[in-house]
Amino acid sequence: MDTTLFVIQLLNGVQLGILLFLVASGLTLVFGILDFVNLAHGAVYMLGAFICASLTFLTGSFVLAVILALPIVALAGFLLERFIARPLYERDHLEHVLGTFGAILVIDTLAHLIWGPAGIAIPLPPYLDGQIEIWSGIVVPTFRLTIIAAGLAAAAGLYWLVNFTRLGMLIRAGASNRTMVSALGVDIKTLFSLVFALGAVLAGLAGMLIAPITEASLGMGNNIIITAFVVIIVGGIGSMKGAFYAALFIGLIDTLGRAFLDDIFKLFMSSAAAENSAPALSSMLIYILMALILSMRPQGLFPPKLR
Amino acid sequence: MNPKNTVAKSLLLLAVLVVPLMLNLFGFAFYLDLATRLSILAIAAVGLNLILGYGxxxxxxxxxxxxxxxxxxGIPAHHWLYGGMDMIASTNGFLQIALALFASALxxxxxxxxxxxxxxxxxxxxxxxxxxxxxYLLVSISEYGGDDGLVIDTRSEFPLISLDDxxxxxxxxxxxxxxxxxxVRRIARSQFGMVLEGIKGxxxxxxxxxxxxxxxxxAAYVISGVICGFAGALLGNFTTFISPEMIDWARSGELMFMVILGGVATTMGPLLGAITFIVVEEVLSTITVYWHLPFGLMLIGIVLFVRGGLSSLLERGQKTDD
Known part of the structure; x- marks a missing residue:
């Protein structure tokens, strides 16, 4: 197995992990604080990608498009909260799931109507589109590194926001005891809206970052949301730290599994058998891991402290 | 239960059986197919209702x-035609159904x-x-068509019955x-069903x-899976086509919708829900190919505005915990 390929796959794994974290952190934030299950979170990820695509063609600049698209997805998150989530907070999870499932159908169909059935590729500016030598002889695409850097920056920003600002303090307080926070005179409704919009920004950003590689496409959100569920289940629902480590772990396992499982299998079985069984197993790998982790630690790897 | 209710229910069951046959007789074969699909989806909804509603x-x-x-x-029929996997390669309906039930249970x-x-x-x-x-597993297996799915060339074969008709x-x-x-009604009213409702409460x-x-x-989870697996075997025979798309989570969501809309933990609920779903789907999709838009809005509307929320249907006297 050659080093370049391995390093590239490793980077791909980290990149997937970072994107998963951006999606999962919003989910876990909303769940931890609002006790709300938002299936439509993946739809916001998709919206981010499509809006960014349109704005890239409109403005001619991908970077500018991302900057302009972020407030738009925040608004989408805000509307989602105001009209669908807020009336459902007091109901049970089953209704959260059904309501947001309806929202997905609506958003997906609207996206289909607006952007058409085919995917949209986003052109990158030349300074992001090249390749860069990170080590002697190991060349990787610049944009992959950009994704990782942007994702890590967003993660760091989130860490700072949650741990070192007044808003973050309210968010943490809200997560441990909602009723108490509102009893102390905090405008809990506005806080909830903000949290929801923040989650939407993170998911939307993830969609914008991946779109130049995979295209903005219908159904992209529905694919990532379930993987994001696996991430927050493995990490412990409501735990930001858990989401971060689990996202990287899942991202790496999934990518490396798909890339190298057949090579590993070839060590101890015929190459035909390896080529047949490796794709099947690697597609199930993260779910099997989830099952194993759950059967040993039903609360996840890093469960949040008791609320 | 009051006798008026029983009459209404019996009439509904009779209508589900007779109306499609009558329509078919008058040359509207389309409605027979619709009713077949409805029956199959209703079976799956009944299976889901056992754990969602009662449990x-x-x-x-x-x-x-x-x-x-x-x-x-589809898989045994595929191997029967193209060779390989001699153990299961067959068009024998009993074997295929047994395989479906066993695999679902497992x-x-x-x-x-x-x-x-x-x-x-x-x-x-x-x-x-x-x-x-x-x-993803099914997508990754290219022998069974991967993403594109697989046409079932021969339906399950039974003595005296032809599913081709x-x-x-x-x-x-x-x-x-x-x-x-x-x-399922018998199960729900047995001691087992009582314990299940007790657990839910x-x-x-x-x-x-x-x-x-x-x-x-x-046990309830396995029984529920087996019932849905049976529905799947019928569905394969009905559509003569299998693809990973059948497992898409939107399909799971639609099943949930049927159970909840029809009324959970009731005998007739899943059937009513399936009828509603099929009618809504049929009516909306003749109006627009984008029928998921009004369907989604309808779903949101039902969740938001049905009096007392859907949980009033879900909870019979007892507040569920979770």
Whole structure:
């Protein structure tokens, strides 16, 4: 197995992990604080990608498009909260799931109507589109590194926001005891809206970052949301730290599994058998891991402290 | 139960059986097919209702069993025609159905061991994840068509019955539906069903009473999976096409919609829900190909504005915990 390929796959794994974290952190934030299950979170990820695509063609600049698209997805998150989530907070999870499932159908169909059935590729500016030598002889695409850097920056920003600002303090307080926070005179409704919009920004950003590689496409959100569920289940629902480590772990396992499982299998079985069984197993790998982790630690790897 | 209600229910069942046959007789074969599909989906909804309605376990992955059942028909038929896998290569309906039931039971048992350890929102997400796992598995197997799916060349073969005949296909589906509705009703009213409802109401209390609640839940989960697997085997025979798309989580969501809309933990609920779903789908999709838009809005509207929320239907006197 050659080093370049391995390093590239490793980077791909980290990149997937970072994107998963951006999606999962919003989910876990909303769940931890609002006790709300938002299936439509993946739809916001998709919206981010499509809006960014349109704005890239409109403005001619991908970077500018991302900057302009972020407030738009925040608004989408805000509307989602105001009209669908807020009336459902007091109901049970089953209704959260059904309501947001309806929202997905609506958003997906609207996206289909607006952007058409085919995917949209986003052109990158030349300074992001090249390749860069990170080590002697190991060349990787610049944009992959950009994704990782942007994702890590967003993660760091989130860490700072949650741990070192007044808003973050309210968010943490809200997560441990909602009723108490509102009893102390905090405008809990506005806080909830903000949290929801923040989650939407993170998911939307993830969609914008991946779109130049995979295209903005219908159904992209529905694919990532379930993987994001696996991430927050493995990490412990409501735990930001858990989401971060689990996202990287899942991202790496999934990518490396798909890339190298057949090579590993070839060590101890015929190459035909390896080529047949490796794709099947690697597609199930993260779910099997989830099952194993759950059967040993039903609360996840890093469960949040008791609320 | 008041006698008026019983009459209404009997009339509904009779209508489900007779109306499609009459319409077919007058040359509207389309409605017979629609009724066949309705019956099959209703069977799956009845299966889901056993755990969602009576047991309070909200599975968002039950389309997986529809897929398992359909592939259990398609895979043996595929090998029968193209060779390989001699053990299962067959068009014998009994063998295929047995395979469908066994595979569903196995999948339900294995995933149930994991997901029944957790509750509430964890349960919803994990059932979803396991269905998605199966989805990706089927996509990755190129021999069975991968993403594109596979045409089933030969339907299941039974002595005396030919599923190639639409009328017989309909009769098999609708009579299976009635039988399974009756069976689940019996289960729900048995001691087993009472324990299940007890667990839904308050699991801790049932544990204190000495019940091994995990076993009861697992048994119900497996039975529910097997019923949906059977529906899947019928679905494969009906559509003569299998693809990972059958397991898509939107399909699981639609099954949930049927159960909840129709009224959980009732005998007729899943059938009513399936009828509503099929009618809505049929009417909306003739108006626009983008029928998911009004359907989604309708779903949101129902969740938001049905008086007391849908949980008023879900909870019969007792507040569920999760």
């Amino acid at each position: 309070g376990m909200v599975s968002f992955g039950h389309a997986a069993y529809l897929g398992i059942g359909a592939y259990a028909v 999948f339900a048992f294995l995933t149930g061991l994991v997901c029944l350890k957790v509750k509430g929102v964890y349960f919803i997400m994990i059932t979803m994840a396991f269905a998605q796992m199966l989805y 639409p009328v017989q296909m309909f009769l098999v589906s609708v009579l299976s539906l009635f039988l399974i509705m009756w069976g 308050n699991e801790a209390r049932m544990i204190s009473l000495g019940y091994n609640t995990f076993r009861y839940k697992l």
